[in-house]
Structure formats: structure tokens, C-alpha cells
Amino acid sequence: MNTDKKLIIIDDDPDFVGAIRSTLEKAGYQVDAAYNPREGFQALQARHYDLLLLDIMMGRGAEGIALARKIRKDARLREMPVLIITGVREQIAFLFPGQAVHPNFVDVDELVEKPVEPNLLLEKVSALLKAAEEKHAQPQ
Amino acid sequence: METKSRILLIDDEEVVIDSCSQILAGGPYELASASDGTAGLRLVSEFHPDLVFVDLKMPGISGFEVLEKIREMDPTIVMVVITGFATVSSAVEAMKNGAYDFLPKPFTPDEFRMIARRGLDKRRLMLETIALRREKEMLREQFAAIVSHELKAPLGAVQQNLFVLADELSGSLNEDQMKRIERMKTNINDLIQLILTWLRVLSVDVNKIRENFKPTPVATVLSKAVETVQPHAQRKDIELVSSIREPLGHVNGDEGTLVEVVVNVLGNGIKYSRAGGEVVIHTEKTADELMISITDHGVGISREDLPHIFNDFYTGKAERGGEGSSGIGLAIARRIVEAHDGSITVESELGRGSTFVIHLPSLREEANPAPRADLEMAKS
Numbered sequence: 001m002n003t004d005k006k007l008i009i010i011d012d013d014p015d016f017v018g019a020i021r022s023t024l025e026k027a028g029y030q031v032d033a034a035y036n037p038r039e040g041f042q043a044l045q046a047r048h049y050d051l052l053l054l055d056i057m058m059g060r061g062a063e064g065i066a067l068a069r070k071i072r073k074d075a076r077l078r079e080m081p082v083l084i085i086t087g088v089r090e091q092i093a094f095l096f097p098g099q100a101v102h103p104n105f106v107d108v109d110e111l112v113e114k115p116v117e118p119n120l121l122l123e124k125v126s127a128l129l130k131a132a133e134e135k136h137a138q139p140q
Numbered sequence: 141m142e143t144k145s146r147i148l149l150i151d152d153e154e155v156v157i158d159s160c161s162q163i164l165a166g167g168p169y170e171l172a173s174a175s176d177g178t179a180g181l182r183l184v185s186e187f188h189p190d191l192v193f194v195d196l197k198m199p200g201i202s203g204f205e206v207l208e209k210i211r212e213m214d215p216t217i218v219m220v221v222i223t224g225f226a227t228v229s230s231a232v233e234a235m236k237n238g239a240y241d242f243l244p245k246p247f248t249p250d251e252f253r254m255i256a257r258r259g260l261d262k263r264r265l266m267l268e269t270i271a272l273r274r275e276k277e278m279l280r281e282q283f284a285a286i287v288s289h290e291l292k293a294p295l296g297a298v299q300q301n302l303f304v305l306a307d308e309l310s311g312s313l314n315e316d317q318m319k320r321i322e323r324m325k326t327n328i329n330d331l332i333q334l335i336l337t338w339l340r341v342l343s344v345d346v347n348k349i350r351e352n353f354k355p356t357p358v359a360t361v362l363s364k365a366v367e368t369v370q371p372h373a374q375r376k377d378i379e380l381v382s383s384i385r386e387p388l389g390h391v392n393g394d395e396g397t398l399v400e401v402v403v404n405v406l407g408n409g410i411k412y413s414r415a416g417g418e419v420v421i422h423t424e425k426t427a428d429e430l431m432i433s434i435t436d437h438g439v440g441i442s443r444e445d446l447p448h449i450f451n452d453f454y455t456g457k458a459e460r461g462g463e464g465s466s467g468i469g470l471a472i473a474r475r476i477v478e479a480h481d482g483s484i485t486v487e488s489e490l491g492r493g494s495t496f497v498i499h500l501p502s503l504r505e506e507a508n509p510a511p512r513a514d515l516e517m518a519k520s
Contacts, residue, residue, distance in 0.1 A: 013293060013297055015294070015297035015298075015300075015301060016293075016296065016297040016300050018301070019297065019300035019301040019303065019304045020300065022304045022308070023303070023304055023307070026307075026308070057293075087292055087293055087296050114293075114296040114297075114300065115296045115297075115299035115300040115303065115332070116300070116303075117303060118303050118304065118307055
């Protein structure tokens with residue numbers, strides 16, 4: 001089991017958070033949740049997390065993007081893997097079938113669309129954690 | 141809220157202005173008059189008329205010129221010409237220049253009143269149409285926001301919880317209960333896909349496409365589109381036959397969305413063709429128009445479906461060989477082509493196939509570097 005890994009979900013929809021959290025906890029992760037970007041950033045500063053699951057549309061707009069940018073500028077948080085979970089596809093006009101959802105939208109590690117199959121979510125999470133571990137084990 | 145309709149008379153004969161004023165006196169009208177074109181045009185911008193009567197034969201600038209200038213200032217102003225020499229040809233010429241009607245001199249009070257009333261009706265209809273169109277556009281945008289937040293997000297959360305429940309209960313549910321949960325998942329997924337389809341239609345913002353317009357080589361558009369659909373064609377054993385006549389030149393447009401249009405129409409051709417068939421892309425270029433025609437010999441479109449196939453969500457009543465369709469591809473294609481000042485037409489016969497023709501205004505090659513300059517000047 002993955003009991004040593006701490007994850008945090010930042011999403012303003014408690015129903016969605018509840019479901020995701022249940023999936024992740026069942027897989028053995030420790031999971032915290034924050035329901036707005038401000039609380040989320042405070043939590044990230046107070047504690048170490050191995051991975052962030054981040055929603056995009058929160059509050060008055062795409063506040064998740066602003067938070068992701070802030071994290072990428074923060075010396076301590078910069079290396080933390082960020083997995084975007086979003087229903088934001090409709091914001092991108094002229095999405096071609098098969099085209100990446102948004103190539104340069106913001107620098108994050110992965111993106112999945114809501115709702116997400118539990119197995120797919122767990123796959124992505126464990127791949128990101130593994131990649132971060134490998135990166136950490138052999139610093140260049 | 142009875143507002144008076146504003147009528148402007150531009151005529152150099154004082155007697156005409158006098159008699160017209162008398163005829164309309166007491167009615168729900170506000171009148172203004174000018175005895176030559178220059179003064180008349182000044183009044184158009186100050187008085188904001190709904191309807192203008194213009195004498196074709198005046199000293200100074202001609203009636204035709206006045207018509208043209210008014211049309212540039214405000215195309216919703218209704219113009220009626222007064223022609224003294226009562227020749228049908230000059231009246232026809234004036235109608236070609238945007239006049240709505242003509243009034244041959246001499247005229248009776250009843251004739252004048254009737255034509256004035258008709259002109260004002262026309263103006264009211266035009267304004268109502270514009271207002272309706274604007275309202276529809278606003279509804280479209282608001283609806284997009286409502287759909288995305290109020291419907292899709294909670295459905296997504298429900299689905300997410302259902303995933304988890306199915307997972308957590310998998311050991312304790314019997315086969316029938318599991319089946320019911322699977323049905324729920326499928327149904328919610330269908331709903332989410334339907335919402336995504338709506339959002340796709342609503343997000344095609346014509347004004348945004350126009351912002352990216354630049355001279356775009358048609359050959360690139362076609363080759364990219366063919367490349368995209370080629371795998372589908374191969375899978376269905378359908379040959380894409382190209383009868384493209386070089387040079388194709390450029391159109392003023394947005395490459396990405398134009399490719400989407402051609403992909404859409406080609407994709408339709410492939411979708412509704414029988415295995416082993418062919419889809420033909422043919423092009424034709426005249427001095428100011430480029431035509432891309434795409435022909436298939438597939439199932440075709442029935443006569444009753446034909447007028448509706450470019451409407452949002454129309455999938456047709458006829459069975460199309462079991463192929464699923466959301467009914468938005470052609471609607472989006474039409475909207476994109478119209479944003480390019482083009483049009484898309486179709487001819488089809490049930491059981492024999494269809495030909496779609498995309499018409500686009502082509503750029504004159506020698507004027508290529510500054511394609512819109514002449515238009516910009518004409519507007520200012």
C-alpha cells in the first residue's frame with residue numbers, strides 16, 4: 001500500500017472531492033482536501049504533499065490556473081507534481097478530435113477530464129509519483 | 141410608447157416637399173426635408189430617419205450617389221426613390237443600389253401614404269430582425285454558461301460517485317444490481333456527452349474566428365483535411381479521389397477552422413458511403429470565387445431532410461446505414477463558412493449520393509499582401 005504518500009485535492013465541489021478522495025484512500029493514500037485556492041495554498045505551505053490534484057474552474061473563473069502558476073513560481077512547491085482534474089473542455093473553442101486539450105495552457109504534469117474512471121485516475125497518480133521519485137533519486 | 145417615425149424628404153422641388161408634408165401632416169410622423177443631396181446627407185446623420193425619399197434628378201450630387209452614401213451610413217434606413225421622369229429603368233437601377241421602392245411623379249396622396257407606410261413597415265421588420273438576432277446570440281452565450289456550470293458539473297460529480305460506489309459495492313451486489321449500476325453509468329455518460337455536444341455548437345464564436353483572418357493557401361487547407369480523414373477512408377475501404385486544379389490561390393480566412401469544415405464534409409462523405417466506394421474532391425476557381433465540391437455516391441439525403449441538414453442537431457429522419465451522428469458537424473461547418481463570407485450548398489438524391497459545394501471568396505493574387513485594404517478604405 002502507498003501509506004507514506006500524501007496527496008491534496010483542491011476543488012470547490014465537495015461531492016466530487018468526496019468521490020475522488022474515497023478512491024484514493026482506498027488505494028492507500030493519505031488525502032487532504034481544500035475547497036478553494038486560498039485554503040489550498042495555505043495547506044500546501046503548511047505541510048509537504050507528494051502530489052496535488054487541482055480543479056480549474058473555481059470561484060469566479062479559472063482560479064485553478066492562477067494557483068498552478070503561483071505554485072510553479074514557488075521555490076519549495078515548484079517540483080511537486082500537479083494533476084489537473086477538470087470539466088473545462090468547453091472553454092476551448094475549436095477542439096479538434098484527437099488534439100491535446102490545451103498544449104501550453106499552463107505548465108502542469110497531467111490532465112484528466114471529469115468524471116474520471118477510478119482506475120485511470122490511480123494509474124495517473126502512481127505514474128506521477130513514480131516519475132517524481134525517480135527524478136528525486138538521481139538529481140542531475 | 142408610441143414613437144413617431146422619422147421621414148426625410150430629399151427633393152429640389154419645393155412643391156413636392158410641400159405637398160408631401162401636407163399629406164403626412166397629423167399622422168404619427170416627424171418630418172425633415174432637404175433641397176439637395178449634400179444637405180440631405182447631413183440630415184441623415186443628425187435626424188436619424190427611418191425612411192428617406194430621394195429624388196433621383198437633383199442639382200449637385202445625384203440621387204444615386206445619395207442612395208449609396210446613405211446605405212454606407214446605415215444599411216437599415218429604408219430608401220424610396222422619387223423619379224420625375226418616370227422611367228422604369230432608372231427606378232430599377234435605383235433598386236439595385238439599395239432603394240426599397242419607387243414613387244413615380246406625379247403621385248396621388250394615397251399612393252404616397254401607402255408607399256410611406258410600406259417603407260416604414262420594412263424598416264420596423266429590419267430592426268426587429270436585428271434585435272432578434274442579437275437576442276438569439278446573447279441567449280446562446282448565456283445558455284452555454286448555464287449548461288456548463290449548472291448541468292455538467294453536478295452530473296460529473298454524480299458519475300464520479302457512481303464509479304466509486306460501483307467499486308466499493310462490487311463484492312456485495314448481485315448480478316442484477318450490478319447491471320443496474322452499469323446502466324446508470326452509461327446513461328449519465330450519454331447525458332454528459334450530449335452536453336459536450338451542445339457546448340461544442342455554442343462555442344463556435346464567429347467573431348472570434350474573424351480575428352484570426354489572414355491570407356490562407358487553399359492547397360494547405362485541402363491537404364491537411366485529406367490527411368486527417370485518410371485513416372477513416374482506408375478503414376472503410378473508400379478511395380479519396382482528387383480532381384484539384386492548381387493553382388488554388390488564397391482565401392482570406394482562418395486555416396484551422398477551414399480545415400475543420402473540409403474535414404467535416406469529407407468525413408460525412410466517407411461516413412455515408414458504402415464500403416469500396418469513392419469520395420471525389422473537385423475544385424474550381426473563378427476571378428473572385430473558389431469552389432470546393434465534395435461528392436459521394438452513398439446513401440444520399442431525402443428531399444424532406446435536405447432543407448434542414450445545416451441546422452443544429454439535425455440528424456435526418458432516414459436511417460443512414462447505422463452510423464451515429466450528433467447532427468452538429470454541418471451546422472458548425474455552415475457557421476464557419478459564413479464567417480468567411482462564403483456559403484455551403486448541397487445537392488443530393490436518396491440512394492445515389494450527395495455533392496456538397498463550399499463557396500469562398502478568393503483573394504486576387506496580385507493584391508495578396510494587403511487583401512482587405514480596399515475594403516477598409518471604402519468603409520471609412
